Amino acid sequence: MLGLNKSAGKPREETDAKRVQFNSRLLPYLFLAPQMAIIFIFFYWPSVQAIHSSFYLEDPFGFGSTFVGMANYTDVLKSGEYLGIARFTAVFTALVTFFSLAIGLLLAVKADGVIRGNATYKTLLIWVYAIAPPVAGLMGMMMFDQHIGPLVKVAAFFGWDMKVGLNYNDTAFAMIVVSVWKQIPYNFIFFLSGLQGIPVSVREAALMDCRSGFRRFWTVILPLLAPTAFFLLIINTTYALFDTFGVIDVMVKDKAANNPITLVYKVYMDGFRGNDLGGSSAQSVILMIIVFVLTIFQFRFIERRVHYN
Amino acid sequence: MIRKFTMTGLALVFSATSSFAATNISWWHGMAGRNGEVINEIATKFNASQTACALTPVSKGTYEEALASGIAAFRSGEQPNILQVFDAGAATIINAKGAVIPAEDLINNAGYTFDRDAFIDGVRYFYADSEGKFVGMPFNSSAPIMYINDEALKKAGVEAPKTWEEFEAAAPKLKAAGFIPLVQSQLTWQFTENFFSRNNIQFATNNNGYDSVTDTTLKVTDPNLIMMFDKLKAWADEGYFAYYGAGWNDNQKMFEENKAALWIGSSGSFGGLTKTAQMPFSATFLPYWGSIKGAGTSSFIGGAALFAMAGKPEAENKCVADFFQFLTSPEIQKFYHQATGYVAITKAAYELAKAEGYYKEKPAAEVGIQQLMLPAGEWSKGYRLGFYPQIREIMEREYGRIFAGEVSVKDAFDTIEKEGNELLARFAKTAG
Secondary structure, three states: OOOEEEOOOOHHHHOOOOOEEEOOOOHHHHHHHHHHHHHHHHHHHHHHHHHHHOOEEEOOOOOOEEEOOOHHHHHHHHOHHHHHHHHHHHHHHHHHHHHHHHHHHHHHHHHHHOOOOHHHHHHHHHHHHHOOHHHHHHHHHHHOOOOOOHHHHHHHHOOOOOOOOOOHHHHHHHHHHHHHHHHHHHHHHHHHHHHHOOOHHHHHHHHHHOOOHHHHHHHHHHHHHHHHHHHHHHHHHHHHHHHOHHHHHHHOOOOOOOOOOOHHHHHHHHHHHOOOHHHHHHHHHHHHHHHHHHHHHHHHHHHHHOOOO | OHHHHHHHHHHHHHHHHHHHHOEEEEEEEOOOHHHHHHHHHHHHHHHHHOOOEEEEEEEOOOHHHHHHHHHHHHHOOOOOOEEEEEHHHHHHHHHOOOOEEOHHHHHHHOOOOOOHHHEOHHHOOOOEOOOOOEOOEEEEEOOEEEEEEHHHHHHHOOOOOOEHHHHHHHHHHHHHOOOEEEEEOOHHHHHHHHHHHHOOOOOEHHHHOOOOOOOOOEOOOOHHHHHHHHHHHHHHHHOOEOOOOOOHHHHHHHHHOOOEEEEEEEHHHHHHHHHHOOOOEEEEEOOEOOOOOOOOOOOOOOOEEEEEEOOOOHHHHHHHHHHHHHHOOHHHHHHHHHHHOOEOOEHHHHHHHHHOOHHHHOOHHHHHHHHHOOOOOOOOOOOOOOOHHHHHHHHHHHHHHHHOOOOOHHHHHHHHHHHHHHHHHHHHHHHO
């Protein structure tokens, strides 16, 4: 009807009876076109623009533009501030990814075992995901507020004089807590559906072979969850690198000062706040390369150990 | 029912034709909340005052977002007629030769006579070129002033300090009376940029950057500035000064809650403070150092200015000129001053508000204007520095580290000067 029909007439195609064929050669491209257009307009084109302007020093209004070669890159990579931000970003990403995966998994395993009222538990654990990052940041900011924050009062009870916004490490701690909290439900949903996808027969067989629940988890359940975990690892890394922007922006209240920020926030500060288009473009190209390398690394070295079944 | 629809339809047609007849001009700004509403009220007043032009204000979010949108729009030929640009972004737009029509030229070309002397001294230079020609039209202007917790001072038995020496003498008594003697809300604006203007000290080479972008360097390792921050750090250690980070409100809060005796805020803060402060307060000038020769000069304006964007038809430019004339008329200036708390920028508006007895009722509203009308010094007119938003960020970072005890004051300013000069050199290349 839509120009599709089951293949008929050509003997080669009869071998695969279920295969659907297009009548016209152009039609598949036509169907792909909207998606390609979106990728082109919102990804390739800006990327090419960014690469182009990373080699120029430009007046923001577009009057003067000087070709400076690699100078934007060398300036950035020589800057102690930038390297400090890169170090923080690495630590931040590692910690946020690890804790949101670990806690998400723990909660999923426990919720999977609950029989009575499990829908309530699951809903309670999932609904945090509906909160937008800036709102999560806002809530975090209030929880950690220097003057009225309840978590600051709790910390004070243990003798920790927490000063979020003033002390680098305290702010880093608060940012990590809020970012992890925001991401746990997402991981929880995926781990839970992954767990429910493990056949009961496998679980029962494992139960007969081994009495230790902990060992059963490590040797049977976790390997079967590996595809889910690998997918989540990539998603969480990108989350920590990019999507935490809203949390950070709200928590530093628009003024980073001596507080920690991530690389993507630095791109925003230099490009949109400081109007340094060349420098900011160079930074976003560097970020693009980091993500590219990280993804290749994850696919080559970690995915090898993942078994899809 | 049908008749009612027809009537509405007719009304729509007529109102549409009347606005088609008028020249439409747009105004992008970065104000929200009450200040954004006041902008709409001004536009309504302007549209009601004449029929030739129809002004539409559009909020673009924050100051930074307004500037970024304006730049993006300019690059694609979709710029608004009027763009509001904040103090730290002034160098970006003024150095982009050809992006704006200087306000003074615009107004003179439209057949009006632009009178620089009509403006109060403190607002005349910041958005002007090195010859004093107005490039931007000052709009919302404020000055850093000191708010006083009257009860705290009475309890401690001290007078409001005029100089930092007097503050140093009063601080132990204020502390003994159970108050944090001093808090502030923006170290960059209040204790750096305006430190230079209030104490009449050079901030940067090339006439504070006004003369040229080439080879402009910061002079933030000035011994007086280092002394100011050494003192602040020492006061913080003694409990005479408290720093709650770079966020404005975290610091203001201590004053509002009657915990601090003195707060350096903005002349525009008094309106909000009247609602939030838990105790009676008054205001006075930002202190200066009596020990610095020639100190006590005026401060310069903060806030933002309106820029007439280039590349628009003559008829629209005429409308922008009409609007600027309307905006600087004493009645509108007085209205804006009283509705928002920003200072009146013309002498006539100030006189009008004074004659009305407004300052008898609200003495704190007058302090900012008076401070801007103090005698000017060679270095009190402000600065014109490129990539200044980033330079401010470097300052904020280093100031935070000073009060966290991670770095000495001297080292912090060495870093600011070094990184700031690198940014200025980069900016000179973009403008070249």
